[in-house]
Amino acid sequence: MPRTARRGEGAWGWLFVSPMVLVLGLFLVLPILMALWVSLLHWDGQSNPFSSRAHFVGLDNYRSLLTEDGLDRTLFATSLRNNAYYVLLTVPLQTLLALVLALVVNQRMLRGRSALRTAFFFPSVTSSIAVSTVFLFLFQGSGAVNTLLAWAGVKGPNWYADPRGVLSLLLGALGLVDPDHPVGVLANHSILGLSWYQWLSGPSVAMCTIILLSVWTTSGTFMLIFLAALQDIPRELEESAAIEGAGRFQMLRYVTLPALRPVLFLVLTLGLISTWQVFDQVYVMSRGAPGNTTLTPAYLSYSSAFGDSDFGQGAAIAFVLLALILGLTALQRLALRERTPRTRRNR
Numbered sequence: 001m002p003r004t005a006r007r008g009e010g011a012w013g014w015l016f017v018s019p020m021v022l023v024l025g026l027f028l029v030l031p032i033l034m035a036l037w038v039s040l041l042h043w044d045g046q047s048n049p050f051s052s053r054a055h056f057v058g059l060d061n062y063r064s065l066l067t068e069d070g071l072d073r074t075l076f077a078t079s080l081r082n083n084a085y086y087v088l089l090t091v092p093l094q095t096l097l098a099l100v101l102a103l104v105v106n107q108r109m110l111r112g113r114s115a116l117r118t119a120f121f122f123p124s125v126t127s128s129i130a131v132s133t134v135f136l137f138l139f140q141g142s143g144a145v146n147t148l149l150a151w152a153g154v155k156g157p158n159w160y161a162d163p164r165g166v167l168s169l170l171l172g173a174l175g176l177v178d179p180d181h182p183v184g185v186l187a188n189h190s191i192l193g194l195s196w197y198q199w200l201s202g203p204s205v206a207m208c209t210i211i212l213l214s215v216w217t218t219s220g221t222f223m224l225i226f227l228a229a230l231q232d233i234p235r236e237l238e239e240s241a242a243i244e245g246a247g248r249f250q251m252l253r254y255v256t257l258p259a260l261r262p263v264l265f266l267v268l269t270l271g272l273i274s275t276w277q278v279f280d281q282v283y284v285m286s287r288g289a290p291g292n293t294t295l296t297p298a299y300l301s302y303s304s305a306f307g308d309s310d311f312g313q314g315a316a317i318a319f320v321l322l323a324l325i326l327g328l329t330a331l332q333r334l335a336l337r338e339r340t341p342r343t344r345r346n347r
Contacts, residue, residue: 034049035315035318035319036315036319037049037050038311038312038315039061039062039312039315039316039318039319040056040057040058040059040061040312041054041055041056041057041311041312042054042055042057042060042061042310042312043055043310043311043312044309044310044311045305045306045309045311046309057312061312061313061315061316062316062320064313065313065316065317065320066192066320069193070193072313073192073193074192074193074194075292075295075300076192076297076300076317076320077191077192077193077194078194078198078292078293078295079292079295079296079297079299079300080192080297081194081198081199082203082204082207082292082293082294082295082296083275083276083278083296083297085202085203085207086203086207086210086211086214086275086278086296087272087275087276089203089211090211090214090215090218090271090275091268091271091272091275093211093215094214094215094218094219094222094271095222095264095267095268095271097215097219097223098218098219098220098221098222098223098225098226098267099222099223099226099260101120101219101220101223101226102223102224102226102227102230103226103230103252103256104116105117105120105223105227106227106230106231117223117224117227120219120220120223121220121221121223121224122220123216123217123219123220124217124218124219124220124221125220126217128217128280128281128284129280129284131213131216131217132213132280132281132284132285133284135209135212135213135285136160136284136285139159139160139209140159140160141158141159141161145159146159157205159205159206159208159209160206160209160285160286160289160290161206161289161290162204162205162206162290163204163205163206163290163291163293164179164201164204164205165179165201165202165203165204165293166202166203166204166205166208167200167201167202168197168201168202169202169205170202177197179201182195182197186200203293204290204291204293204294206286206289206290206293206294207293207294209285210278210281210282210285210286210294213281213285214275214278214281218271218274222267222270222271225263225266225267226260226263226267228263229259229260229262229263230256230260233255233256233259237255237259238251238255241254241255261336264336265332265333265336268332268336269329269332269333272325272328272329272332273325273329276297276298276321276324276325276328277298277321277325278296278298279296279298279299279302282294282295282296282298282299283299283302287299287303288300288303297317297318297320297321298318298321300317301314301315301317301318301321302314304317
């Protein structure tokens with residue numbers, strides 16, 4: 001093909017995609033650049049961020065979050081700790097539950113598969129605000145959950161008012177540590193203003209309710225993704241494995257899971273990104289209470305900007321969170337990449 005014809009095709013291609021490029025630039029790239037500029041300011045959101053009323057402070061907002069001792073760094077470290085436990089529990093649980101549900105509804109001899117798919121997927125399409133409100137009633141002190149526990153002879157906690165970490169409670173019950181007065185290395189060393197004991201105390205009882213809510217509402221969506229991938233596995237592979245005498249566990253390990261590797265990476269990546277951005281459940285159910293044990297970076301960014309009128313601090317938190325998500329996604333991609341055996345060179 002002549003070079004002039006290729007240039008013509010390239011020009012027509014750019015012409016056709018130019019509307020979408022303009023839309024993405026106007027509503028995605030430009031706001032990101034403006035937010036990056038705001039993160040370098042001390043700005044209350046009441047004036048033009050490019051005027052002299054917005055004070056340029058450089059990297060001071062980032063330094064107050066990461067290096068300078070004070071309330072800003074303590075709150076940010078607390079939000080990171082809470083969100084880290086939220087991610088560590090939510091992502092594996094929702095992925096495992098979604099895979100199990102997909103394997104169940106993928107059975108060809110199962111009756112009512114369509115009804116089961118609808119029932120499992122229904123929580124995912126329900127408003128998160130409505131579901132959060134329902135969970136508030138279920139887990140309150142005299143709610144249905146504590147009533148059921150009382151029937152079993154167990155006294156349920158005051159879920160949304162209990163700031164104690166579940167790991168510290170477990171270790172305290174075993175007599176290994178004193179949850180109220182930790183001593184030793186865990187109490188004398190700190191990271192970002194929080195002691196090692198605070199980092200390792202686990203998610204609070206209140207955060208566990210939000211984790212249960214998230215797992216219940218997101219597993220249905222990932223179930224459909226796994227189900228589509230399961231139905232795309234060639235039946236010849238399963239039949240060949242069955243002829244070779246492979247059992248169900250061997251079929252799952254050597255046939256199903258390797259075929260699901262790309263989809264598993266997709267599900268884990270989507271779960272990782274969404275869990276680090278959790279906001280609406282925290283806003284409705286706790287707003288960081290009790291004792292900031294349900295505070296997350298996304299909600300801290302919102303409260304700093306719209307609650308404290310410090311939009312520069314809120315934008316800085318958002319960009320630190322963005323860098324964290326990108327870094328963790330890259331590490332996850334590296335861990336789940338397809339490894340091919342190296343070929344030896346003949347000397």
